[in-house]
Amino acid sequence: MIAERHFDADAPLLDVRQVHVEFPIRQGILLARQVGAIAAVDGISLHVRRGETLSVVGESGCGKSTLARAIMGLVKPTSGHILFGETDITSLSPSQMRQLRRDIQLVFQNPYACLNPRMTAYENVAEPLRMLNLSKEERHIRVTKALEQVQLLPEQSDRYPFAFSGGQRQRIGIARAIVVEPNLIVLDEPVSALDVSVQAGVLNLLKDIQSRTGITYLFIAHNLAVVGHMSDRIAVMYLGRIVESAPRNRIFKAAAHPYTQALLSAAPIPDPVRERRRQRIVLTGDVPNPARRPSGCGFRTRCPKAQDICSEVDPPPRQMAPGHEVCCHFPS
Amino acid sequence: MPPESVNGPLLDVRGLTVVVPTRRGPREAVSNVDFSINRGEVIGVVGESGSGKSLSMQAVMGLLPRNFQVTGSIRFNGEEICGSSERRMRALRGGRIAMVFQDAMTALNPVQTIGAQIVEMIQLHNAGLSAGELRDRALSLLKAVAIPDPERRFAQYPHEFSGGMRQRVVIAIAIANDPDLLIADEPTTALDVTIQAQIMEIFSRLRSERGIAIILITHDLGLVAGMADRVHVLYAGRVVESGPIESIFREPHHPYTASLLAAVPSIDHVSERLKAIPGTPPSLADRASGCGFAPRCALALPLCATLEPPVSRFGASNVACHRAEDQASLSRMGAPT
Secondary structure, eight states, X not given: OTGGGGSGGGSOSEEEEEEEEEEEEEEOSTTOEEEEEEEEEEEEEEXXXXXXXXXXXXXXXXXXXXXXXXXXXXXXXXXXXXXXXXXXXXXXXXXXXXXXXXXXXXXXXXXXXXXXXXXXXXXXXXXXXXXXOOOHHHHHHHHHHHHHHTTOOGGGTTSOGGGSOHHHHHHXXXXXXXXXXXXXXXXXXXXXXXXHHHHHHHHHHHHHHHHXXXXXXXXXXXXXXXXXXXXXXXXXXETTEEEEEEEHHHHHHHOXXXXXXXXXXXXXXXXXXXXXXXXXXXXXXXXXXXGGOOSSSTXXXXXXTOOHHXXXXXXXXXXXXXXXXXXXXXXX | OOOOOTTSOSEEEEEEEEEEEETTEEEEEEEEEEEEEOTTOEEEEEXXXXXXXXXXXXXXXXXXXXXXXXXXXXXXXXXXXXXXXXXXXXHHBTTTEXXXXXXXXXXXXXXXXXXXXXXXXXXXXXXXXXXXHHHHHXXXXXXXXXXXXXXXXXXXXXXXXXXXXXXXXXXXXXXTTOOSEEEEESTXXXXXXXXXXXXXXXXXXXXXXXXXXXXXXXXXXXXXXXXXXXXXXXXXXXXXXXXXXXXXXHSOOSHHHHHHHHHSOOSSSOOSSOOOOOSOOOOSTTOOSSOTTGGGOTTOOHHHHHSOXXXXXXXXXXXXXXXXXXXXXXXXXXXXX
């Protein structure tokens, strides 16, 4: 029994270890010299198990998309390791990376921008298969199956992207990702550009695909309410770091970090009576410039609970419950 | 509760119809829309993309191209403004009626400082103020929308502002001349939830401190829950349900309203599955006779596909649905659709 626990099935599919992604700030025109660095991702560790959904939630500028791009091999981490199964993504050559991409796919926020406007829906979905050397018949079977999974009618597959609504376009984007049968899909804000009524359909679809194929999702979003019904676990990001991570229900019922609490409090409740009675924590100001990270805890400049210690000591992660970690001096 | 106005509503729109030219001939995009708003009141206009919500507001503001046919009655402060001269409309816009759009970056001029843009707006409607007076008023506007360090921000350009800060600047410009009515078209859609909460707080302060009436246009029913007094739900160019916010949320009479409500993801009951609305809204070209929602409606009868439901009154709400009573009893039982 004990030996089995170290077996593959339990090992995470994706293991991000102490990853830093820094972008240099240069000044001067001819002999531009580096005058500083923006730590977009500032020492992040997380893991995603096979078949589960981990959501990474944070405001714009918190580094969540940079993290996604590092996992896709689109930016190189300054330091740290990203293990996908047994392979360390950070040490792969571009051609090895291309091989691996069939296993990791990305769904973007703006489905219109990621589809080729001069290709039909069918051709758009078939395009990623070019790297797989399939026969014509195999390709046709795969594309038809992918379109079927995203509930697009066969007669619609000859249309061009402009003829589809936002929700349908996002379905084509999802079909494009699942057609190569990857193990992991990184969903970068897949529904934030869609109407609420359409969002629900796309989220349900993603969930159905997962229960049918056992695929693993890394879901990146800024709205906790949206990730709620999708996620097994949720990690909350602020200024390049994870400030709290926990199983989904703990985040919703026992959030311990003031930032997570503020995010929850900012989400509107669709009930006029309770919404009016509610005491809101409204954060003041914006996320600070990551080039000038505040000393100590990065959140202290907006935190309603901040004390002297918060500007002096960076809070280390502490465990609130199994699987529930929080970086705060005054968790509640 | 909204203060009752002495001489009727601030804005009263009756039978607003907008016919837009398409490649296949003219099509009715907004059909016979009625709504009104009192002084200091906040109403929500809710609908999916393509429901005609932005189009009807642009019609009110007189912002539609000449080849769009606008008919009906639009009375602002008792004055009929539908078909008014461009000169008259220009005096109203930015003066008594102001508008905030979704995309704050495109609403601002990238090569002018924020201060200059606010000052320009004040000057347009108040000739003869001195430079000092203009600057003071602009600074107090920046303070009103909670922009920290207004003196420094005054001299900065739009690119130096974050998305949330830009939207505040746009609101500051909109309220520069103390309008009676502010039309906000998806003002927070592009923003993070935390910033959305800040912007909504600014709106509710504008209402309570300056008595500005606000029309909030959104696709998210959840967003209007905390602020609006009344809600109008638009579908395929028609108002399918309207009423006080409590009755819309507690007891929706139209199946579309009920499905919209059920689709909102909420942080207080996280469910395994969301209720999606099957299908898509009809395109302008294939709006058929009968109820526009019938093809997607779980309660539809054969009658719904042929006969357009008339607007009837149920309790405090006006509903255009053949099955309003059945939907209401389903709503009371707590089942969405």
